[in-house]
Amino acid sequence: QVQLVESGGGLVQAGGSLRLSCAASGLTLRTMAWFRQAPGKEREFVAAITWSGGSTYFADSVKGRFTISRDNAKNTVYLQMNSLKPEDTAVYYCAAPAKNGNNYYALRSYDYWGQGTQVTVSS
Numbered sequence: 698q699v700q701l702v703e704s705g706g707g708l709v710q711a712g713g714s715l716r717l718s719c720a721a722s723g724l725t726l727r728t729m730a731w732f733r734q735a736p737g738k739e740r741e742f743v744a745a746i747t748w749s750g751g752s753t754y755f756a757d758s759v760k761g762r763f764t765i766s767r768d769n770a771k772n773t774v775y776l777q778m779n780s781l782k783p784e785d786t787a788v789y790y791c792a793a794p795a796k797n798g799n800n801y802y803a804l805r806s807y808d809y810w811g812q813g814t815q816v817t818v819s820s
Contacts, residue, residue, distance in 0.1 A: 699723035699809045701791045706814030709781055713818070717776040719791030719811060728797050729767060729774040730807060733787035733816075740790070744776060745801040754801045759785075781818045788813040 705717040719729065730745035744765040745754045753765050762781075767774040774791065792807035800806045 699793070701793060701809055701811035703789065703791050703811040703814040706789060706816045708817045708819065711781060711783055711818055711820050713781050714777070714779045715781065715816060717778070717789055717791075717814060717816075719774045719776075721772045721774070721791075721793060724793060724809070725772060726769065726797075727793045728801060729765075730792045730801065731765065731774075731776045732790045732792055732804065732807075733785075734790070734813075735784075735787040738787075740804060742802045742804070743789070746774060748797060756802075778816070781816075783818045783820045786816060786818050788815050 700722045702720045709715055726748040728747055731743040732740050733743050734740040742756050746765045746767055750767050762779050764777045790813045791811040793809045794806055795808040798806055
């Protein structure tokens, strides 16, 4: 049974930082991604990392501020978020595919989802 469990969300002031973690069980060596969903908006891609960690992908809105990394020994992926803005406020979800592909940005590429963790950035 696949489980993705996010942690690390919270309330932070604009300009601050947070690090999200996603612990995976029931699958290994998969592309992992982060998406987010703000109230009244569609879920959107944030970042992805290939199974080896050799390639990373980011939404334009977070490039230069967020980094994604992974520790395959711990089966955990991280999202380091710096220079946070109020518009980053959302529920952040970890996602993984049933089978690795190469369309990292699309919601439909991912089959497994975590329960989400709330990130709130105050102005």
